[in-house]
Each structure stands twice: as C-alpha cells, then as structure tokens.
Amino acid sequence: MSAPRRTVCALTFDLEEYFQVSAFSKYISRSSWQYYSGRAEASTYKILALLELRQIKATFFVLGWFAERHARLVREIDSLGHEVASHGYEHQLVYRQTPGEFRRDIRATKDILESAIGKPVLGYRAPSYSIVKQTLWALEILAEEGYQYDSSIFPIHHDRYGIPGFERKPHIIETPAGPLAEFPPTTTQFLGRAVPVCGGGYFRILPFAVTRWGLNKVESEGTPAIFYLHPWEFDPEQPRVQAGILSRFRHYTHLDLTQARFIRLLQLQRFGRVDEVLGGLGLLSTTTAAPAAADAPVSLKPSAPFGTFNSVSLVVPAFNEERSVVRLYDEASAALRSLGCEYEIIFVDDGSTDGTYGRVLELRERDERVKIFKLRKNFGQTAAMACGFDYASGDVIVSMDGDLQNDPADIPALLREIDRGFDIVCGWRVERKDRWISRRLPSLIANALVRKVTGVQIHDLGCSLKAYRAGVIRGLKLYSDMHRFIPAVSQLAGARVTEIQVNHRPRLFGVSKYGLSRTYKILIDLISIKMLTRFTFKPLVGFVWLGSPAFILACGFAIFAVNELWRARSAGDSVSVVFFGAALLSFFLGTFLLFVGLIAELALKSARLSPTALAGLSVQNGRRK
Amino acid sequence: MKAIGSSIDGSKTEPANAKNESVDLSVIVPVTERCEDLAEIIEETAEAIRSLSLSYEFIVVFDGKFALECEMLMLRRPGGLRTIRFNGNFGESSALKAGFEAARGRWIATLASYPQVAAREFEKSYNALMAGADMVVTRREPRVDAVVNRVQTFVFHKIVGWLTGHRFRDMACGLKMFPRAVAEELDLYGDLHRFLPSLAVQRGFSVVEVPVAQDPRNGTMRVYGPATYLHRLLELLNLFFLTKFAKRPLRLFGGIGLLLMVAGAGVTSLLTLQRLWGLTGLADRPLFLLGIALLFLGVQVMLLGLVGEIIVFAHAREIKDYRIDRIHN
Numbered sequence: 001m002s003a004p005r006r007t008v009c010a011l012t013f014d015l016e017e018y019f020q021v022s023a024f025s026k027y028i029s030r031s032s033w034q035y036y037s038g039r040a041e042a043s044t045y046k047i048l049a050l051l052e053l054r055q056i057k058a059t060f061f062v063l064g065w066f067a068e069r070h071a072r073l074v075r076e077i078d079s080l081g082h083e084v085a086s087h088g089y090e091h092q093l094v095y096r097q098t099p100g101e102f103r104r105d106i107r108a109t110k111d112i113l114e115s116a117i118g119k120p121v122l123g124y125r126a127p128s129y130s131i132v133k134q135t136l137w138a139l140e141i142l143a144e145e146g147y148q149y150d151s152s153i154f155p156i157h158h159d160r161y162g163i164p165g166f167e168r169k170p171h172i173i174e175t176p177a178g179p180l181a182e183f184p185p186t187t188t189q190f191l192g193r194a195v196p197v198c199g200g201g202y203f204r205i206l207p208f209a210v211t212r213w214g215l216n217k218v219e220s221e222g223t224p225a226i227f228y229l230h231p232w233e234f235d236p237e238q239p240r241v242q243a244g245i246l247s248r249f250r251h252y253t254h255l256d257l258t259q260a261r262f263i264r265l266l267q268l269q270r271f272g273r274v275d276e277v278l279g280g281l282g283l284l285s286t287t288t289a290a291p292a293a294a295d296a297p298v299s300l301k302p303s304a305p306f307g308t309f310n311s312v313s314l315v316v317p318a319f320n321e322e323r324s325v326v327r328l329y330d331e332a333s334a335a336l337r338s339l340g341c342e343y344e345i346i347f348v349d350d351g352s353t354d355g356t357y358g359r360v361l362e363l364r365e366r367d368e369r370v371k372i373f374k375l376r377k378n379f380g381q382t383a384a385m386a387c388g389f390d391y392a393s394g395d396v397i398v399s400m401d402g403d404l405q406n407d408p409a410d411i412p413a414l415l416r417e418i419d420r421g422f423d424i425v426c427g428w429r430v431e432r433k434d435r436w437i438s439r440r441l442p443s444l445i446a447n448a449l450v451r452k453v454t455g456v457q458i459h460d461l462g463c464s465l466k467a468y469r470a471g472v473i474r475g476l477k478l479y480s481d482m483h484r485f486i487p488a489v490s491q492l493a494g495a496r497v498t499e500i501q502v503n504h505r506p507r508l509f510g511v512s513k514y515g516l517s518r519t520y521k522i523l524i525d526l527i528s529i530k531m532l533t534r535f536t537f538k539p540l541v542g543f544v545w546l547g548s549p550a551f552i553l554a555c556g557f558a559i560f561a562v563n564e565l566w567r568a569r570s571a572g573d574s575v576s577v578v579f580f581g582a583a584l585l586s587f588f589l590g591t592f593l594l595f596v597g598l599i600a601e602l603a604l605k606s607a608r609l610s611p612t613a614l615a616g617l618s619v620q621n622g623r624r625k
Numbered sequence: 626m627k628a629i630g631s632s633i634d635g636s637k638t639e640p641a642n643a644k645n646e647s648v649d650l651s652v653i654v655p656v657t658e659r660c661e662d663l664a665e666i667i668e669e670t671a672e673a674i675r676s677l678s679l680s681y682e683f684i685v686v687f688d689g690k691f692a693l694e695c696e697m698l699m700l701r702r703p704g705g706l707r708t709i710r711f712n713g714n715f716g717e718s719s720a721l722k723a724g725f726e727a728a729r730g731r732w733i734a735t736l737a738s739y740p741q742v743a744a745r746e747f748e749k750s751y752n753a754l755m756a757g758a759d760m761v762v763t764r765r766e767p768r769v770d771a772v773v774n775r776v777q778t779f780v781f782h783k784i785v786g787w788l789t790g791h792r793f794r795d796m797a798c799g800l801k802m803f804p805r806a807v808a809e810e811l812d813l814y815g816d817l818h819r820f821l822p823s824l825a826v827q828r829g830f831s832v833v834e835v836p837v838a839q840d841p842r843n844g845t846m847r848v849y850g851p852a853t854y855l856h857r858l859l860e861l862l863n864l865f866f867l868t869k870f871a872k873r874p875l876r877l878f879g880g881i882g883l884l885l886m887v888a889g890a891g892v893t894s895l896l897t898l899q900r901l902w903g904l905t906g907l908a909d910r911p912l913f914l915l916g917i918a919l920l921f922l923g924v925q926v927m928l929l930g931l932v933g934e935i936i937v938f939a940h941a942r943e944i945k946d947y948r949i950d951r952i953h954n
Contacts (some may be wrong), residue, residue, distance in 0.1 A: 088849045353827070372953035376829025383946035391954070426645035477941040480872040498921055528934045539935055546928065550921070564908050576908040582917045589921040593928060599933045 007219055008280065010183065010226040011058035011271040012151070012199075014125060015040060015066050016274030018239070019230035020091045022128040022160065023247040031091065034304075039238055043231035050259070054266055054496075057081045059274040061125040061151075062537040064109030071116045078117040083273040085123030086110055086147070093130040094138050094152075103141050110145060111579045114465075121134065122284070123274055126152035126227075129161035129185065139182075140175040146229060148284055149181035151226060151274065151456075155194050156187055168194060172283055175182045181283040183274060183310060186225040188217045199228035204254040207259050213402055215269060224277050227265070233258045267457060267498075306419045309395035309469070311342035314411070315388030317381050318402030325402060329363050329370070332408040339412055342347035346371045347402075349379035381464075386478040398467045400525050405433070406465040407503035414467035423472045423479035423495035424487060426458050427502035434507075446522050453530050454488035458499050461487065469495075481521065485529045539604060543597030550590035557583035576604055648705075649679040651730030653807070655720030656695075657688045660738040662842070664701055669744035670736060671705070677751060681705055684727050685738075686720035689713040693765075718818040725808040733808050736742045739843070741765070746837035746843025748800050752886075759830035762822045764795035765839035768852040775849055781857065789823040793834055796822055800837065810948070816860045816866075827868065829948045847892045872937055872944065878930020889920025 019028045027091045044060075046611075050131045060077050074430045078084050086109045088094075090156045094102060106124060113121045131138050131152040142150055143290055146500025154415070155166035170183045178313050186198035218225045232238055236255040240248070278284045284613055314332055318325055329345065336343040347360040349372065357374055364370040385399055396418050400406040410427060432440050445460055450461055461484045468486075472495050476486060487497045535542030561579035562591040568575040652670060656663065667683055686709045687695040693708045694953045709723050721735065732754065734747075742763060753761040768775050778795065786792030796819055803825070811824050822832050870877040893916035901905050906914050937944070 055935055156639050361953070370953075372951070374951040374953075375950055376948045376950045379829070379947045384946075387947045387949065391952075477944060479937070479941055479944045479946050482941075520880070521873075521876060523875050525873065527879060528873070528931065530877045531931050532934060532938050536935060536938060539932075543928065550924075560908075578908050578911060581914045585914070585917050589924060591924060596925075596928055596932055600935050601934040603932065604939050607936075 003541045007222070007224045008270045008272040008277055009198075009224060010274045010277040011051075011056065012125070012226060012228045012274060013044070013060045014230050014232060015044060015060050015062040016087065016091055016127075016232075017066070018235065019241070020063070020065075020082060021232070021251060022091065022093060022130075022362050023251065024059055024241045025051075027241055027243055032189065036391040038069070039235055040066065040231040041073055043234045044073060044077075046234055046259075047229075047231060048077065048082075050262065050266075051082070053513050056271045057083070057267060057273050057276075058271065059083040059085055059123060060062045061085045061087035061096045061123065062113060063091055063127075064112045065091070067109075067112045067116055069456050074113065074116045078119065078305075083123070083275050084113055084117050084119075084121060085125065085274065086113060086121055087125055088127050091127040093128055094126045095130050095132055099137055099141060102138055106142065106147070107145050110147070111345040120146070122148040124150050124152070126150075129154045131159060133163050134525070138175055139180050140177050141179040143175045143180045147180065147337060149183060149274065149278055151183040151185065153182060156186050156189075156196055164194070169221075169276060170226075170281055170283055170581060181278050183226050183278060186214070186218055188214045188221075188298065198225050200230070200233070201250045201253070203227075203229070203261065203265075204233060204258055204297050204377070205250075208264060211261075211265065212268060213610060218516065219269075224281070226274065226277075227271070229258070229262070234262075247344075286599070291601065306339075306415065308324065308419050308421070309341075311344075311394040311396070312339065312411075312415065313337060313388075313392035313397045313470075314343065314345045314408075315344065315385060315392055315397055315399045316347050316402045317350050317384030317388065317399075318352065318356050318360070319350040319378060319381075319384070320352045320354045320356060322352070322359050322402045325359045325586035326355060326363065328402065328404055328408065329360075330365075330406075331431030332411070333367065334371070335411045339415065344369050344371055344392070344394060348384040348388045348391055349374045350381070350384040351375050351501065380479050382481055382483045385464075389478065392470065395470055396467055397473055399464055401464040403507060404504050405507055407464070407505060410500075410502040411467075414465070417498055417500055418467050418469060421496065423469045424490055424497045425464040425467045426487060426497065426499040428458075428460040428499045429463050429504035430501045432504050442519060445490060448486075449523075450488070450526060453526055454485070454491075454533065456488045456491050456497065458487045458497065460499070461485070463502065463504075481525060484522070485525070488529055488533060535600075539600035540594075540597040543593045543600065547590040547593030547597075550586045550593065554583050554590060557586055628758065646876050648682050648703070648730045649675060650681040650732050650734060651724075651728035652681060652683045652685065652734045652736055653687075653726065654736045654738050655683045655717050656685060656691050656738040657714075657717045657720060659740060660691060662740050663694065663698060663738055665735065666738070666740060666744070667698075670747060671799060673744045673747040677748060679751075682707060682728075682730060684709065684724045684884030686810060687711065688720060688726050689719075716816070718813045718815060720823070721818050721821075722813050725805070728805055728808070731805060732802060733805050735799055740840040741798060741843045742800045743838045743840050746800070749837060750800060750835050753833050753835050754802045754804075756833075757831075758833035759807055760822065760832045761801065762793060762796070762824045762834050763798045763800045763833060763836055763837040764793070765798055765843070766836040767839070769839050771845070771847075781861075785820065785823065785864065787825070788861065789820070789868050791823060791826045791832075793832075795834075795877075796820065798837075815863065816856070817864075819860065820864055822885050823864070823868075824926060829950070837873045840853055871937060872946075874933030874937065875927075875930040878926050878933065881926075882927030885919050885923030885926060887923075889916050889918070889923055892916030893920060 017040045018039050019033060029182070060082055062074055064086070074084055086106060089105045090108045092105060092561075097105065107518070110121050124142055126138070129152050131150070139150060151165050154162040155164065155168050156162045166184060168184055168187055169179065172179045173182050185196060185251065187194040187196050197211055197218070203211050215225055233255060239257070250480070275284060281547050312338065314330075316328065318537045325347065332345055336345070345372065349360065360370065360372050364372055373391060375384060375387065377512050388399070389397055398411055398413060398414060400408070406427065414425045414427065434440055447459055447461055451457060451459070462571060466486070472490055473486070476490055478486075490499050531542070557579050564576055564579050652674070654663070654667070656902045663685070667685075671681065682705045683706045683852065685698065690709060695708055698706070699885075707727065709727060709765060711719070711862050724735075725733065742765060746763070750761045750763055778797070782792065782794055782796065785796070800820065806831055807825065809829055811821065813821070866877065885932070892912060896907060896910050896913045896916060899905055
C-alpha cells in the first residue's frame with residue numbers, strides 16, 4: 001500500500017445548507033428557505049478547525065446567498081489562509097438558467113464575496129456540477145466576468161450532471177472571451193470508464209480503500225486530484241428530508257463516518273488550495289493567483305525564511321567515511337545556505353579508524369559552522385545520532401547518513417514540511433539503490449510489519465534522513481536501536497509525523513554497515529514498542545488485560561476439575577489431578593501478572609515519566625514550542 | 626551525570642566537578658579479604674612511588690569486619706595514609722567507589738590488600754599510563770599459583786572475554802592505574818569491580834594490560850567453597866545480561882519466553898488433538914500439566930522482559946549510549 005505524496009491534491013468545500021441540495025429542490029422550494037435554520041455555519045467551523053490542526057489550506061466555494069448571511073465566516077475563511085471562490089448565488093442549476101440569468105447570478109456572487117474579503121475571486125464551481133454539454137456557453141461568460149478557473153465539468157455519466165469523455169486532467173479552455181482553466185472533478189480510469197473517486201458521496205458511501213486506490217491511481221498518472229465535500233456531510237444530526245430512496249441514499253449514507261474518514265484522508269497526501277494547485281501547473285494567467293504570498297502570516301522577523309523556526313542543525317554520524325565527508329559537507333552547506341537561515345553542521349565521528357576525523361577538522365578550519373564530536377570508540381549509529389541531538393543548538397534538527405546515500409538537496413523540502421506544522425518529517429527512499437535480497441526485501445517486510453503493528457503510516461523507518469523539531473527529539477531519548485521507532489513513539493506523545501519522498505543514491509565509497517541478522521532484533525523490538533506505546537502510561541491495566549485470559553482459563557479448567565471429581569466419586573475411581581493442576585497454574589499466572597503490573601507501575605512512578613515529558617511537547621497559544 | 630565539561634576547542638573531556646588535585650597519585654586499597662601484610666605492602670609501594678618522585682596518598686578502605694585491622698594500621702601511622710571504615714560489610718565494589726570519591730590525586734592506582742604483585746613493578750604500570758593509556762591493568766606473569774587456580778582463572782577469563790568481546794588474562798590482579806576522570810565514569814556496583822577493565826572498554830577507554838612479576842607470597846593454593854563458585858556464576862550471568870541486554874531486556878527474555886511458549890503450545894495442542902480424535906482423555910495425561918506449565922512460564926518470562934523494557938524506557942533520559950572524546954564546538 002503506497003500513498004501518493006508528490007503532487008498536491010486540491011481540497012474543496014462547497015458551502016451550502018443541507019436544504020439547498022439540488023436533489024431536494026422538489027421537496028423544499030426556494031421560497032421556503034427562510035423557514036429553515038442554517039446548520040452549515042457550525043459544520044464549516046468544524047471543518048476549519050480540522051484543517052487548522054493540520055495546517056492545511058483549502059478552497060471554499062461559497063453560495064452568494066450564504067455569504068450574504070455569514071459574511072463574518074467568509075472573512076474568517078479568508079483570514080485563515082483559505083481560498084474563497086464562487087458557487088453561484090442561489091444554487092440554481094446552470095442548465096435551468098438562461099445565459100443572461102447565469103451572468104447576473106455569477107456577477108452578483110462575485111461582488112458579494114469580493115466585498116466580503118476585499119480580494120478578487122478567481123474560481124467558480126457550478127451547483128451540482130451543472131455545466132453540461134448544453135450549457136458550455138457558461139464558460140465564456142465565466143471568463144468574461146473575470147473568473148479564472150472553473151471546476152464544474154464532471155467527465156462521467158450521471159443522471160444530474162456530467163459530460164462523458166471530457167478531458168479528465170486540469171487544462172486550459174480557450175473561450176472567445178479568453179482562456180479559462182478547467183479543473184474537472186477527479187475521476188480515474190476503471191475498466192475503460194471514468195469513475196469518480198474524489199469526494200462527496202463517492203467518498204462517504206464506498207469503502208475508504210476505494211478513495212485511497214483512486215488517489216494512488218491518479219498520482220501514478222502524474223496529475224493532481226481535486227477533492228470535494230460539503231459542510232452538511234460533516235453533520236450527522238441534520239434533519240432528514242423525505243426525498244426519494246436514491247437521493248436519501250446518496251445524501252445520508254455514512255454521514256457519521258465522514259469526519260473520521262476525512263481525518264484519515266488528510267494523512268494520505270498533501271492538500272492545498274485550488275489556485276495554488278493550478279498555479280503550480282502554470283494554468284492560471286495572472287500572479288494575483290498567489291494571494292498567500294501577499295497575505296503571509298505576520299511573523300516577528302519578516303526576513304525569516306521559515307515562520308516557525310530560525311535555525312537548523314544538521315547531524316551527520318560518520319563512521320569511516322573519510323572519502324564521503326568532504327563531498328557531503330559541500331552538498332549539505334550548499335543546500336543549507338540556500339535556505340537563508342542560520343545553520344550548523346554537526347559531524348559525530350563514531351570512533352572512525354580511518355582519516356574521517358582529520359577530514360572534518362580540515363572542514364572546520366574552513367567553516368566555523370562545522371561542529372565536531374569525536375566519540376571514544378564506535379558506539380553505533382543510534383548513539384552517535386543521540387550525541388548530535390543532545391548538543392545541537394538549532395530549533396530544527398535534520399539527521400542524515402554520512403555515506404552520501406541521502407541527498408542533502410532534499411533538506412529544504414523536509415524543512416518546509418516542518419514549517420507547515422509537523423514535528424517529525426521522515427524521508428522515504430522510494431527508489432532504493434541497494435541490493436534487493438539483502439537490504440530492500442527485509443526492509444520492505446519490516447516496514448510493513450511496523451506500520452501494521454504501530455499504526456504509524458510511515459513507509460521507510462530505516463531512512464536516516466529525517467527532520468525533527470528540537471524539543472520533540474530531545475524529550476525522546478534515543479537508546480539501543482530506538483531511532484527506527486522514533487515516529488511510533490513520538491506519535492504516542494502527540495507529535496505530528498509525516499513523510500516525503502527523498503532521493504536515494506547508490507553507495508559510492510565504502511561498504512554497507514548492516515547485515516541481514518537484524519530481523520530477530522527488529523521483531524522483538526517491535527513487540528516491545530507495541531507494548532510500550534500501549535501500556536507505558538498504564539501498565540497495571542495492560543498487565544491485567546493480558547492476564548485476564550488466564551483467569552478465564554482457570555475457571556474453565558476448574559469446571560473440568562469439578563466434573564472429574566464428580567465422575568471419579570460416582571464411579572469409585574481415583575481422582576485425576578490434571579485439571580486441578582491446570583486450573584491452579586492458570587490462576588497463578590493471572591495473579592502473577594497482576595503483581596508484575598504493580599511492579600511496572602512502581603518503576604514508572606520512580607522515573608516520573610509522563611507523556612508530555614516524553615516528547616517535550618506543549619502547545620502554547622496554538623503554536624508548538 | 627554529565628561527563629562533558631567545557632566547550633573549549635578540542636578539550637579532552639574533564640569531570641565537571643574537578644576537585645583540588647593536591648597529589649599526583651591516590652593509591653586505593655580496598656580491604657575485604659586477608660590483610661595481614663597490609664602495612665608492609667603500603668611501605669613497599671610508598672617506597673616505589675617515592676622513587677618515581679611522585680606525591681601520593683594512600684586511601685585504605687576497610688569493610689566492616691576489619692575494624693580491628695584498621696585500628697592497628699592507624700597506630701602505625703605511615704605517612705600519607707587516609708582510612709575509611711565501613712559500618713557494615715559492603716564489599717569490594719563499594720570500597721573502591723568510596724575510595725574513588727575520596728581520592729584527590731590526578732591518577733588513581735588500586736592495590737590488593739594482600740601481597741600479589743612485586744612492589745617494584747609499580748613503575749612499569751606507571752610508565753604504561755604515561756604512554757597514553759586510559760587504564761592500565763596488570764597480569765601476573767609468570768604465575769606461581771597452583772595449577773588448579775590457574776585453570777580456574779583461565780576458564781573464567783575465557784568466558785568473560787567471550788561475553789564482553791574483549792579478553793583480559795588476569796582481571797583479579799589488584800594493581801590497576803587510571804586517571805581520576807576515568808574512575809568517575811565507571812559506575813561500580815554489586816560485584817562488578819571484578820570486571821573493571823571490561824567496563825572501561827565498554828565506555829570507550831583504551832585499556833592496556835602489562836605483565837608484572839607475581840609476589841612469591843601470593844603463590845599458595847586457594848580452594849573455595851561451592852558458594853563462591855555459585856557467586857562467580859551469577860556474576861557472569863549478570864555480566865552477560867548487563868553487557869548484551871541492559872537496554873533491550875526483551876531481546877533475551879522474549880527469545881527464551883517464545884521458545885518456552887512454543888514448546889508448551891506444542892505439547893498442549895498435541896494432547897488436545899489426541900483428545901479430540903478420541904484417543905485419550907486429557908485427565909489421563911499428566912503431560913498436559915507440563916505443557917500448560919511451559920506455556921505459562923514462557924508468558925511469564927516474556928512479560929517480565931516487558932517490565933524490563935518499561936523500566937529502561939522510563940529511565941531513557943538517564944541513558945547515555947555514547948562517550949565523547951573531543952568536542953570542537
């Protein structure tokens with residue numbers, strides 16, 4: 001199972017009330033809207049909070065009608081860095097309008113939205129994707145009215161919308177009034193047909209795996225996807241409209257699952273605003289498409305390249321890497337210099353017996369940003385890294401191998417993810433340049449196993465190229481082979497973990513320093529980590545939980561034992577003690593575990609370990625320190 | 626415990642709490658065994674140190690049961706003598722530790738309380754220390770002991786070498802020398818004093834073994850009771866566990882536990898199958914009890930390993946897996 005990471009998926013929400021859904025217009029007329037009380041505002045705040053926690057920006061297609069009544073919410077959406085776009089005024093389907101009515105509709109909506117946020121509105125999505133074959137004239141009017149992109153043409157068969165066979169990728173449509181970018185709702189090819197995979201009912205009703213499969217497939221085609229949802233889909237308590245069976249199925253299935261699935265979805269891939277995604281493809285004509293830059297959050301140091309940290313420490317453990325360190329230094333300092341923030345490069349000489357120490361000393365002569373820690377002997381990679389982490393002074397720490405297999409050019413990308421609000425960013429060597437049998441296969445199995453057991457969706461635990469917020473990694477002391485499980489353990493402490501694809505280069509110098517023999521250790525460590533992450537803060541509960549089957553077993557054996565006693569007495573036989581013994585043993589085991597749990601509590605108490613101490617995490621004024 | 630000192634460029638790491646170094650050499654003599662010749666040993670050794678023109682102090686640490694001997698030594702008042710007397714019998718590791726804490730010298734030498742090494746050999750190990758070793762240990766050569774004792778020693782060191790990956794030939798030889806900074810990093814407890822050189826190697830110190838002549842008075846045959854051998858065995862087990870699994874106890878417990886569980890599960894499931902096929906009732910198979918016992922023993926061993934993991938994890942902040950030689954900051 002591989003998740004797309006490289007492209008950014010556009011995330012969109014169509015802001016409308018539950019009673020404005022087109023399928024219900026038969027039952028709720030436009031004139032009766034005033035009698036219904038709105039619920040979308042509360043749901044939208046929920047969505048905004050979900051996005052804010054993950055520092056994700058999205059595009060909100062807002063009804064003019066809605067914006068008139070909730071101008072404050074619209075301004076709030078804009079000030080949080082999201083894009084506000086148009087969804088038409090009254091959710092009137094385009095194919096029910098004349099060109100003149102359509103023009104008035106979208107012009108009014110644009111005016112309402114622009115006066116609310118004081119910025120140009122670039123995007124449009126037709127209510128219920130109602131730009132179909134007969135209404136393609138709408139595109140020209142959109143361009144004339146100053147819209148720059150549209151996201152309304154669903155390239156599928158559907159009873160309400162869609163143009164089957166329409167271009168599936170984002171593209172430019174040349175209208176007589178000028179170019180208009182079209183971002184069709186994402187579909188993927190399945191059995192030769194375009195099937196919708198990205199959002200709405202398709203996301204809610206079908207299993208989550210379908211959406212994941214679809215996103216992967218679209219990713220493999222190399223195009224960005226666009227994902228859509230509505231506030232009412234986050235509102236399982238909404239009043240149900242007594243519409244037809246099909247409409248009720250489409251709109252009310254799994255409303256209670258949307259939020260949980262949405263959270264899972266957000267971990268799958270990077271998400272962004274539509275204008276940024278289209279801009280990234282070069283499909284938006286003007287530079288006004290980058291309001292994010294013009295409206296960047298005010299930071300104390302306006303010149304600082306990153307909002308959430310000022311300095312970076314690169315930690316490189318090196319064991320007999322005399323041929324690599326100089327080149328590594330050159331590449332790394334080029335990458336770090338390009339960032340424009342303070343940095344240091346820490347070499348930890350892990351007891352090298354070649355000229356590594358001399359080489360890094362020479363580097364230090366040239367550049368005082370090089371720091372050197374020479375260890376007394378070879379203590380191993382985890383220990384060397386721990387040394388670097390302990391003495392690093394940066395706000396963010398980046399670790400990488402000393403053997404040049406990691407590419408320092410990936411560092412800026414890691415740091416951007418940190419700046420987006422993650423605490424740990426792991427590298428993922430998608431194309432590993434190692435031997436298949438001895439390195440890649442065991443690693444694939446181990447990683448899949450670790451993902452399965454710990455539930456942390458990181459693909460490449462062995463990759464040394466990682467970036468950490470200093471506070472997080474300092475709280476988490478490294479020992480033994482712990483570095484492999486940093487993501488799992490830190491997630492236990494509430495850290496936000498993500499991964500990005502990184503380059504991996506074949507080994508130029510020296511020999512690989514691992515063998516195949518690690519399987520047993522990783523397996524056992526995995527059991528340990530699983531138990532630690534589950535039970536560290538409540539071992540007594542854990543051990544009693546583990547011991548409860550023993551008590552049940554004891555009861556079972558006791559029943560057999562009484563039965564045996566009964567049989568023996570009535571038959572005048574001698575009594576067999578086997579079941580008595582088994583019952584006693586089971587009972588002893590259960591009791592033993594109870595007391596072992598108490599001892600574990602004692603050990604924990606004496607160490608004064610708490611979740612917050614573990615990861616050094618605290619949230620102050622919404623920003624992680 | 627912070628073993629890293631200043632950030633002076635390229636500084637050799639110094640203890641943070643450097644005490645006033647009033648003498649060159651502190652000689653620590655832990656007295657936990659026989660000590661009839663103690664006064665002579667001290668005099669001979671002092672003579673040897675004086676010939677190296679070093680200033681020195683003797684710190685003699687008496688275990689509780691040697692109160693009388695302590696008083697006797699004090700009465701003779703040799704120069705530069707300091708004594709520590711324990712209230713109870715705390716053993717050699719505690720004695721050494723107390724000696725390290727009291728020491729004021731730049732270097733520390735340890736010495737057995739009975740004649741073991743000829744005093745004139747002191748110079749040899751001092752020279753080795755000056756040559757740059759972090760720790761100098763000695764081996765008595767040629768040995769004049771009884772063959773029984775030599776075989777014992779050989780086997781013991783063979784096992785220790787196999788366990789720790791670094792072989793010494795005579796760790797029981799009391800004469801050792803090292804800078805005080807090294808002493809402060811070795812955390813001694815229990816019976817680990819016997820493995821002092823191994824501990825030093827583990828912390829990344831360079832340890833040099835020099836051959837020294839054995840004191841002829843040391844050559845008698847010593848026979849120990851079974852309890853001594855049992856203790857030695859347990860020490861080895863402890864060393865084995867601490868060197869290989871101190872940070873990952875489950876790697877030992879888990880493996881053993883899994884084996885036991887597999888054996889137990891095999892026995893019980895075989896018998897259960899036989900019962901299901903209607904061959905023999907479980908009540909007539911005492912082997913079933915063994916299976917259950919093995920299975921549960923496996924579970925217990927495994928879960929005790931987990932407790933170990935929890936303890937280590939909870940104290941992870943105190944673990945330091947690395948030792949720094951030099952810092953260029």
